[in-house]
Amino acid sequence: MCVVPRASSLWSVTQEPHVVSNTGERTVSRRSIDAAWADLFPFDPYPQQTDGVEHVLSVCRDRGYQLLEGACGTGKTLIALVAGAQLIEEERVDRVMAVTPVKQQLKQFVTDLEAINEHRTERDPIDGLVMVGKRDMLPYARVGTLPGEDGVQAASSELHETTAALIRRDATHELAVQPGDVNGRINVCSAPDCDRLSYASDACPDHRDDRETDASWYDPVRAAALCHLASSLDGPRLETAGVNAPYPESPPHTRDVLVNPETAGPDTGHFDPFYARFFANEEWVPFGFSEAETNVLDSETIVRAAVSRGMCPHEAMASLMGAADVLVGNYNHAFDPVTRQLTDEKAGVLDSGTMLVVDEAHMLEERVRDLLSETLGMHSLRTAHKDIALAREYLSGTGGEPGADPSAHRREAQSVLAEFNGVDQTSLRAGQEFIEWLLRAMSEEVSELLREEHADWQRQFREGSLPEVDHEIPLRDPQAVESDRLTDAASEAFDGGIWREMKTVGAAVAAVHDNDSQTDRSPVAAGVGQFLNQWGTVDTGTYFREIEVEYAPKPVEDTTLPDWATAYNGALSLYNCIPRDPLAGVFSDLAGGVLMSATLEPFDVYRQVSGLDRLADASDGTDATDDTHRVATTSYGLSFPPENRASWVVDLPPFTYRNRGAPVTDYEEMTGARQAHAGALVTVARSPGNVLLCLPSYAEAEWAVEYLTDIVSKPVLRDRSTESDATDAMLDQFFQNDGTDRVLVTSARGTVTEGVDYKGHRLHTAAVVGVPYANTANPRMKAVMNAYDQEFDAGGFEYAVQIPAVRKARQAIGRVLRGHDEVGTRLLLDRRYHSGAPRSVAALLSTDRTEFSTVSPDMLDFALDQFWS
Missing domain, CATH: 3.40.50.300 (P-loop containing nucleotide triphosphate hydrolases)
Structure with a gap:
């Protein structure tokens, strides 16, 4: 019998790391390992792998974090996956989430997980899922037929907003279907003398009573009808991942599916039938992990299974995430606040039941620093200014489409603003004036930079000799902890609390627009207000404030823009210098895990910069509590001759x-x-x-x-x-x-x-x-x-x-x-x-x-x- 050493209690900076030096040892027979996890290994492990699995299990059973440095050949991915699978078997964790910034390593996780499942003949297979972004998962993005010139995120959001408007339970748009369509599920309104279609309900929206207010926001029969109409359209079918979809290769338009397209108003536009099918199925995915031979669903497998059934692969992936044993993705899925809306808020897979595996963890600090940094471009500021201006028109009774009732707009806007304490015409006007001031201040900073760097930049630009380089304009001495000159100048020109007030103003303006049915605007005021609030409140040492100047030549016909806008884009930048606290916050919410790389040492420094030292109670070396996590370190050298x-x-x-x-x-x-x-x-x-x-x-x-x-x-x-x-x-x-x-x-x-x-x-x-x-x-x-x-x-x-x-x-x-x-x-x-x-x-x-x-x-x-x- 092989006696495998147990991990010692290693605490924060109070203990030396466990170090194992390897010089080409032979493998250890799985049959000789007296441990429940042994049959999870797809082959006879090396000594450092048996040692590593035992260390990870010992630490993670205490909801702790194992720092694992191992040279090539250590088998770090297998160590983490086998330990994680065993912890799932023991019901100590609900799932494992493995994140890596390197695509090659993502493939390695999949390969090792498949190997475990191929070997795992006497136990149920481990259900694995690879998480990828919308660009790889949305059918129209994959084939390059998304409408417009915006990025994938913006274009897909536009499609989904239009789709949602068409399938809402309270939607009044009449789809061009008959009562007998969609397997006879479409009903006609039961109210006397009303022949409108009611879809899944007994009555159309005009005749429904309050008993239906607790139903979901969407109507699955409306969604099914929309998919039926899309699949009936002429033209070549979308083809991707080796399968054909039931829908056209380009997104259909509302004019193709509505009885009276001219009445659609702001809901006019292209829509996504794949997205609609997800709701037609009432958020049920018609395939599972067995769709893959090894029970590991990668992006291509999900796309094939979903597209062939007419369903959105991205929604299918999000729905299956909560049922997976092992999730594999990139750093964004665990550490990016925006992406975490998918993994955390929507799927609920980042919680106290999740064991986290961070691969190539030496990159963590640098990558998360970028993820937590934010920029706000001049275009977004100008759009937010327009958002506020339109909201003020509604409030003054001068807004709305031609022929609309302006007093109705005013009443609606006033009703919405009543929910935001202290926001009125005066505060909205102050918000507009503040944005105007910011735009002038940014323009002056950029103009001054160009005068210093390129004295006659306009001539150089016309001649094509202007250097194609980007610039940074620091707004404070980067080697001092002090407020920046933009914030100081704003405090002189406005009340010092204007930065905080912009968050409430932006949210109120966005609510006014969202409540209005006569505009198809997607307001940016809420996001802009949130950014400006951060600018005025976050720590001056942690966040470095500057203006980014990006070389981006383009024709500009808008005379209200500064002259340099023909050659450059300008943006405010909040750069996160030290992400220690946000990292500690993520780690503290989870069930422990492994941070591994070939280059983690020195461990004491890594514990500090990653925030792990804030999780570990190193004062007395006792067992971890609910508020602390055990932090251990292990190193393995090269195992080759x-x-x-x-x-x-x-x-x-x-x-x-x-x-x-x-x-x-x-x-x-x-x-x-x-x-x-x-x-x-x-x-x-x-x-x-x-x-x-x-x-x-x-x-x-x-x-x-x-x-x-x-x-x-x-x-x-x-x-x-x-x-x-x-x-x-x-x-x-x-x-x-x-x-x-x-x-x-x-x-x-x-x-x-x-x-x-x-x-x-x-x-x-x-x-x-x-x-x-x-x-x-x-x-x-x-x-x-x-x-x-x-x-x-x-x-x-x-x-x-x-x-x-x-x-x-x-x-x-x-x-x-x-x-x-x-x-x-x-x-x-x-x-x-x-x-x-x-x-x-x-x-x-x-x-x-x-x-x-x-x-x-x-x-x-x-x-x-x-x-x-």
Whole structure:
């Protein structure tokens, strides 16, 4: 019998992490493991996997969080999934939600979950569901026939609003159907002398009594009738995911399905019959997890099953989420406040019964920082101003369509505003004046910037010589905690509470518009008011306020816009510098979980910046309570044979901005530091097999490509910050197994150094040039460092810049060895990775630091030859 060690109680910053070093151990027979979870494993696990599962179970049974650092080969996804499945069996959790920012890792979760189910012959299969966004799930978005030029979110919302108006129980639109249609479910009104269709009810909307007020908002028979009409329309059918839908390939229009289309008013437009079918089925999905052979529903399976039945795949996915055992998605599903409306409020799957698995958790802080940051564009401000103006017209009795009763509009608007304490004509006028002031202030800031950066920018723009770059306008010193000049100026021009008042004003204006039936406007006032309220109230150290200026040339005919609007977009920006508290809030609401990556250490820093230290009561080391969560740490080193790899720090000068000088390709014109690195890059590029070279930035990567192309006989590929399709095509070229070795040059801060699988023949050597620090001259980065300075005892540079940079380097060199039979070299080209060097970062290499030895530049060629021979 194999005796598996149990996890010790590891608490916040009071204990050393549990560390297991692996050097190619054999697997452990499942039959020899005395644990209930053993038969969940699809194969005989490695020792670190048995150890890892036991650690996760021990911690999560206490509703705690396990920090798991494991090199490639640890099997982190299987550890988390097997432990989660066992906790579901024990009824300690209701479900597992696994989130990852990397598509490749999302596929790995699905693959491992399918493997568990294929092996799981004596138990019911685990029901799995992959959560994806609307772009991949909405049929008309998939085939590119959404109406208008707006994005998927806006266009689909428009379709759904029109659909909802057509299928509402109190809708008065007459659909062009007969009483016998839709399987005879359509009724005629039972009121005397009324021949209107009543659909699922006994009476039409004009003759219904109060007994029907508690019914759902939609009429399933109206919805079925709408689908029936859509399926009867002529034209080619929509085809996607290998199946045909019963509806046309483009969204149908209300004029195609209404008896009197001209009376539809604001409800006129295209609608979505797939969305209607979901309600025609009374929110019942006609397929389940068995639709997939392995009970894991991915996006393509859901789309095929739903579209062939005429139902919306996105609504089907949302409906099935609550029944899934394991949910797999991206960070947005757990941490984005907007996306959480789907996972949390609608499906109810983020609660105290959910175990959370965070993959590639070293990215968490950076990604959530972006998710919690918000912008408000000039166009939205102008639209909100118009929203308020129209609401004021209703209140004054001058609003409404021609021929409408303005007094009725006034009474309705007054009735709505009565529900908002203190909102009247005066406060609405003040809101308009405040937005006008904001627009002027923004315009002045942008104009001043352009005068400073590009003295004669209008001429440059006309001639096509204006640099196509974006700008930031910081509104305060990013290295100080102080109020910004826009907020200060607003306080002088208006009452200091105007920012807070805008939230109520915006909500009231939106309610007036929503209550009015003669406009098809989608008011933005509520969202704008919410943003302005945040601007005036959130912490000045946590949020950095600035104006974003995006280069976006376009024809502008509106003379009320500033002149720079022809070349730029302007937006207010609330940038979240330190997401510690929001993260802690998410973690505290759940049943514990696993945060895992190949690069999490130093653990004490990670606990602080992720907010986990706020969950753990580390004062006395006792068991966790309802208000605290146990936080434990575990590390696993490389499990592959050490003789299959060489790991070196090359003793080169620091490759810093100051040392390296201009990125010239003439060797004689280079600084000494650049010459030294150029020579090392040639040596590494000429080594056997495919080589990945990671420079500190894309600009430096461009230099390396230009320098190496004429010197190295291998093809040199250039990775740029481009769309994912271009990156995928470039990687396909690099991965070709055609007997030709290649060199791929990229940024260590790019996308191909994390989450991309370079297994087998794909990669033999990875080298990181310098320490890939973020640009600390950037105002946002300065604000982030300042926020960390204020929040933690250690310096902001270490927490916000240095540690993330070394994690980037560790991720890059981790691309090389992906299996027990693979051979490769890992190089760090900068002496700062050596423990004795000035400004050394060696201590941050974690378990990797014991792997690396130092080699001089003049011996690098010899060392590589010796290893590969």
